[in-house]
Amino acid sequence: MKRARHLLAALAALALTAALLALGTSPAAAAPPSAGRAAPKGHGACTATTPGSGPARQGAAWTCIRERPVTAGDLARIRARTAAVPGVAAAPLDGVDPGDNPDASPEALCTSTKRQDVVSNRHAYCMRHGIVYVLENRAGDTIGTAELLVTARSALDPNSVQWQENIAVYAGKYDGVSAVRLALSSSCTACIPGPPAWGGGAIELRAGEEDQTGHLSYETTTRGGGERSRSMIAYQSQTESPDAEYPVISYGQWAGPSVACDGQVGNSPGCIATDDLARVVLSKSQYGASAVAYEWAQNNLSDNNAMGTAKRPLTRDGDEARAKSRSYYTCKAPPKPFVADPTVVNDECDEFPFARTRQGGTIGSMCAEIIPRYVGGGAWRVDVVRDEPVAPCIKAHVPSDQNQNAGRSVGRQVQSERILQGEAYQVVIIP
Structure with a gap:
């Protein structure tokens, strides 16, 4: 399992590098100006605060990004939102977890209790990823946190080479942080990603708020012939404090779902979410x-x-x-x-x-x-x-x-x- 996580992390890093090179930007050039300062050991992806910025005035020497698992509270919020979607069950059907239901919709998959970021069946998937935005002082003590949950859900058309993800972001518990901004983009192998979510801008969220307006899109490069190709999706986030003068951006990235596409079946190429039976x-x-x-x-x-x-x-x-x-x-x-x-x-x-x-x-x-x-x-x-x-x-x-x-x-x-x-x-x- 540990080797699998390392492999997924490596694939995500490679996908991010490929995306940056495609934009004509080197990975080093894309790093924040303060990235030359060593991050505190064992404290995740950290960025040094800019003197005079809001976090710095609070005593923060670093803004960091950590990961956290999906919690029962997260699932309760997702289910409450899912209950408002017509025709979608907000709770397991007949006691079967949506992650074990081959016909579950993307919305239902998001409510799965499985302890994994990506839950999928053959035609749909939901990615759930927890982010903790952390302020640390020079001694490495945490002086502020803001919890976010990012979800990306999609249903694939088996007769199309394009698909879209609907992005939802849930703001959870905030402590010592009034608000955070989040920008989200993605990269992938064997496919072409569309523009970043929210048109490349950032959304601002306070504790308890949520945003359902984001979208990410993809198009596979597979058109026909050969074996089924696999597109590995990776996500990149930019999280910052709402400081208009001196924004301090913390960068995160993680591996997402894989999508298999082929041009061998029927009269048109298409994609599936997994190789489940x-x-x-x-x-x-x-x-x-x-x-x-x-x-x-x-x-x-x-x-x-x-x-x-x-x-x-x-x-x-x-x-x-x-x-x-x-x-x-x-x-x-x-x-x-x-x-x-x-x-x-x-x-x-x-x-x-x-x-x-x-x-x-x-x-x-x-x-x-x-x-x-x-x-x-x-x-x-x-x-x-x-x-x-x-x-x-x-x-x-x-x-x-x-x-x-x-x-x-x-x-x-x-x-x-x-x-x-x-x-x-x-x-x-x-x-």
């Missing part, structure tokens, strides 16, 4: 007998063959020729080819695992054969036509329209989940 979700009410058949396979095949689950996910293979071959072997090949059942309207063979997966294509004589039947009131029964011992697959009698619609939905979700060739995914069946 992809999910294809199919509703029984919408896809009928097909969804029921897949659910039956997951629940009734032996433990070693219950594929499409989180423990035994499917592996995408989008090759058209191989998909046709797999479909043939499961549904049409002798010695026991699929024969339509006259009791099923427009009966068609539907296989699981899918033909467009590496797990598909088992010879049909080894598969269990089933007929899902709707009995009314949202209920189904499954008739087992042929039960093969330790079957690794099923072939199901399904109306053609339900089979085709389910297949098209899987194809759409392969794109929306940005499931690469050879990538694993889970099949989730819902009512």
Whole structure:
């Protein structure tokens, strides 16, 4: 864990240096004029106060930036703000922390109790970072503090190479400090960051106040081909006292989320927030007998063959020729080819695992054969036509329209989940 933190810090530093060089400014030139004075050992990122400045008149020899973890009080404030967002739950659903919910919105992710700066799922993320602005005297004693919490939340469009973060800053407890100003910018690898938040200006906050108006934006440099690229985002802050004559700026930086982008899936490039296991979700009410058949396979095949689950996910293979071959072997090949059942309207063979997966294509004589039947009131029964011992697959009698619609939905979700060739995914069946 310690090595991972050091790596993230190094990546953030490299991203900051790259951003400064892109602006034509050397890292040394960007440092505050007083940076030549050694900061107190073990006291974080510190800047010497300017003689005659407000902090200096208070007896502060240094202004410093320290980090702090997200607190229960922070989460309570975020939840209160989140409760005002239409359609967003301000508390965990069914006792599940938003950080464990693959469908959680960026706003909900911000309320996660996970002890980490970045909480994400495949399509959204929230960065939370605590800052403590500290005034220290020459003896190294703390004579003033101001606590801030910075959050950046974003939902990624899987069919776009651009995304935006909504920035919120919460001012917490102040002691010996009347107000602070905060400016925020970001840098990233494999992507182009937009302008700093608040147009490059700073917001001024007093204890208990908050600001929800900031934005940061990005555009990946990935357009197509090659492997999925990863953009590592880093944030840079400038915190100062509201002293118009002699502002004393303290600088901070920290690592943020990573965003994966590719141009391999579908007709357009796009991005996801993490490489969490992809999910294809199919509703029984919408896809009928097909969804029921897949659910039956997951629940009734032996433990070693219950594929499409989180423990035994499917592996995408989008090759058209191989998909046709797999479909043939499961549904049409002798010695026991699929024969339509006259009791099923427009009966068609539907296989699981899918033909467009590496797990598909088992010879049909080894598969269990089933007929899902709707009995009314949202209920189904499954008739087992042929039960093969330790079957690794099923072939199901399904109306053609339900089979085709389910297949098209899987194809759409392969794109929306940005499931690469050879990538694993889970099949989730819902009512």
